[in-house]
Amino acid sequence: MNDITLDMEAVRDTAAEHMLTGIPRAHVDTPVDQVIDTLRGSVFECADTVFVTDAAGKLLGLVRINDLFADGRLKIGDIMKSEHESVRLDADQEQIAALAMRLKMIAVPVVDRNERLIGAVPPEALFRILREEHMEDLQVIAGITAHDDGPGAALDASILNRLSRRLPWLIFGLVASSVITVVMVQFEHALSANVAVAFFVPALVYIAGAIGSQAVSVSVRSLAADSVQILPLLRDELIIGVGIGAALGVLASFGVLAVFGDQLLATAVGLAVLSGGTMSAVVGFGLPWVFQKLGSDPAMGSGPICTIIQDVASLFIYFGLVSLLVL
Known part of the structure; x- marks a missing residue:
């Protein structure tokens, strides 16, 4: 089959x-x-780069237009950039954009199975791809299922269509949030013994969710890059989570101590923020990576799922510390 003969789908x-x-x-x-x-x-449709080939039409190198005026006596093979990469017709657009950024390419050459030059993906298409992928990742992270005609079409879709794409993951979140109710019931004695314990639940849940959302965003964009090393990034995210958790934990504990004058409760809140922040950073960063390993879109539902995990774990940690230190 000819490489160029492909159906629209x-x-x-x-x-x-x-x-x-x-x-x-x-x-x-x-x-x-x-x-x-x-x-x-x-x-030309795209005149930013001259593509250098051999007699058989195989791509050998690239020359940017501004480099053509260096020395007219040379052969174009003498000034071309021979260290380059190309893509096939079926290459995913996100990989193409990542390649262009990594190698600082103005246009990305497209070759057939015999490495013969067919065409190129121009710079305006690269910008369009980056915008589309960014919009798609934002929607998927939020738990909005993809539109058949791309993320841009989602804005013009009918209200019923937009509702149907946003509702499924939220229904999942509603069902899964029942776990939080179970956690609260399990620690009812702690709430009864000291009503002040309940005051800090919303703040702890918010902090865990905010840190996790940041980590999910970092993870999804990292996975979109070429040759990304996940483990070093996960290590860095763990360190960042500890740093953020420690900073917020110290601030929270001083605030609780200043308002309530309860040193043990302040310690429990501070340690809960530290532990919850660290856990949220690791879960938020690691969950998209797990999805990718399982063959799923790393952004798919990461936000809603991560939120449930973080909320439940944060409350368990908090009430466990309160039971140990305060009661």
Whole structure:
């Protein structure tokens, strides 16, 4: 089958959808002055880069237009950047954008299975891809299922369509939140013994959720990059979580001590913030990675699921500390 013969469904969100074929090409042994003369008067769909090929049409290197004017006596093969990467027609658009950023490419060449140049993904398409992927990640992290025509179409969809895409994960969250009720019931004695214990539950849940949301966002964007090393990033996120938790924990404990004058309760709140913040950072960062390992979209439902895990764990930690230190 010819590489270019692809149905519309197959090319969606791939290099084939964004590729342009009207691009400057030059044989590797052609003098630079001759290349310039050949380009003069021609109209191209994307003219930011000259793509250098051999006699068989195989891609050998790239030359940016501004580099053509360095020395006209040289052959274009002498000034081309031979260290480059290309993509196939079926390459995912997110990988294409990540490649362009990593190698600082203006346009990404597209080749067939024999490494012959077919076309290129232009810079305006790269910007469009980045915006679409960013919008899609934001929606999916929030638990909004993908629209068939892309994230941009979701804004113009009917109210019923938008409702149906947002509701499923929220129903899951409602059902899963019953676990929080179970936790509260299990520690009813703590609430009865000291009503002040209940005052800090909303703050603890909020802090855990906020830290986890930040970690989820960092994780999803990291997984979208090429050759990302997850373990070093997870280590860094753990350190960041400890730092944030410690800072907020100290502030919270001093606040509780100043208002209530209860040193043990202040200690319990401070330690709960520290532990909950650390746990939320690790869970928020690690959950999308687990989804990816299982073959799912790393952003899919990460926000709602992460929120439930963080809330339940934070309350368990808090009430456990209160039972141990205060009661």
